Amino acid sequence: MLKSNLDFLRLKIDEVDEEIISLLFKRMEIVAEIDKYKKAKNIPIDDKKREDEKIQIVKNLANLKNLNEDITADIFKEIINMSKEYQRNKKMI
Secondary structure (H helix, E strand, C coil): CHHHHHHHHHHHHHHHHHHHHHHHHHHHHHHHHHHHHHHHHCCCCCCHHHHHHHHHHHHHHHHHCCCCHHHHHHHHHHHHHHHHHHHHHCCCC
């Protein structure tokens, strides 16, 4: 019984992981639009103020959900890095 319950729970994790990947892809599609806008307006890729604001928002949201805010912030820093890398190299990573 425990094995089948564990398998069920792992399937649920797999479903959530697929949602996360889909959301990351959706986010990158928006990043592509932001990249076009920034290029047209000659705006630099890096925006430290926006990044710092975003990380603080993420930490606050993590705290509300009882998640480790530092680990959550680290995850979002990587997502931001992925977005900037796309803008520099035009390829999904």
